[in-house]
Amino acid sequence: MDQLAQRSRVRRSMQLYARALELIPGGTQLISRRPARFACGVSPVYAARAKGARFWDVDGHEYIDWTSGIGSILLGYCDPVVDEAVREQMALGTIYSVNHELELELAEELCRTFPCAEMVRYARCGGEACAMAVRIARGVTGRDRVLVCGYHGWHDWYLAANLEGEENLAAHLFSGIEPIGVPRALRGTALPFAYGDAGALEALLHSYRGEIAAVIMEPLRSRLPPPDYLPEVAAMVRDAGALLIFDEVSTGLRYGLRGAQGLVEVVPDMAVLAKSLSNGYAMAAVVGKRACMEPAARMFISSTYWSETLGLRAALTTMREARRRNVPAQLAEVGHELMQRLNRAATAADCPVRCEGVPFHPHLLFDVPAEQQRLLSTLFIQEMAKRGCHGYTSFYINGAQQQPELQQTETAAREVFHLLAGALRQGSLQQLLECELREEPFRRLVT
């Protein structure tokens, strides 16, 4: 690490990371922020500040941020309207010994926005809110088993899926997650199912008839579901006497002003919201139908900071601004143009890559043998970072990304695709590498 830090273009980032490894197990709080997920030694690891669509690292480089705070930024960094509302609230106090009316205002806004929402509970993070929704579902149904599809955070109830085999979550998250510290007694309580395969879900519901409390799933991420899939899921879950929970933590208001459930026109029993709800301030919510949510009054679900007002105020303002600015339409337009520009750049360079997926969250697919995938994605991230574009091979669109960002990214991609195509032809890709190969990225549902 020391040698790497000395030679690196992000020297201060690497020095800080070396210090972090001594102080913080794993170095970072979120796995997706680990340098090994990007081009370690070339990509920035520590930010100094951010504004709009961009951030500046501790080495003084400026970047367009195509990961949008790993999905937590919807409108853009330091949005003036949200930040002003937060500042006003801060002057009134951030937390009290009693409650604040903002809890009700935000609950009313959530109920106006998400079709399934009739009652609301708050949390601060996505994983925590998923754990809350699952607790409520188990409490309501009196059943223990949960079927899962997608990524739902770090808690015991979810990682229990890997007690029966470390590859159980491979298709939902990534391969080889050891469920260290998760009680073995939870074995068999969380069972993953494959996205898009209604037959597989039906078989599981049949095998565990009368035992399934909930089916929790990401309704979509970077591709639209097959047309009848989610209505079929909803009908099967209802017939099994279980509850359907949509995890809309990452999608939030990106896909439409009524959330992913509005887009796919399936109303779940509950939905979980977090990242992208409050433009970078910590806030999460479980929303759901009255019949599911009301019994939570008797369950022990309680925490001091769930009433902290900055998150409440940020979420309320972000939701209102998203509607006022019609942010989902704006994101769709920018994402669509990004895909067009990247595909044009790939064609011009004769590089075997295409950009596809839903416009709100497009991703690159390299048409090369499996053993070259990691090398190409590492090189893409490395070369784009050197040209002021930070990200993975997938893109989280936010409301501050506009023409200058699209233009700069296309120019960078033209150069990078040209470089990669040439090296592919000459068999010299490896020689371009200035860092270790990146670790396997989150697989999530599709990317």
Ligand SMILES: Cc1ncc(COP(=O)(O)O)c(C=O)c1O
């Ligand atoms: C769908 C989904 N659920 C849950 C989580 C966990 O959220 P958090 O990191 O806020 O705990 C994430 C985070 O990326 C997510 O994408």
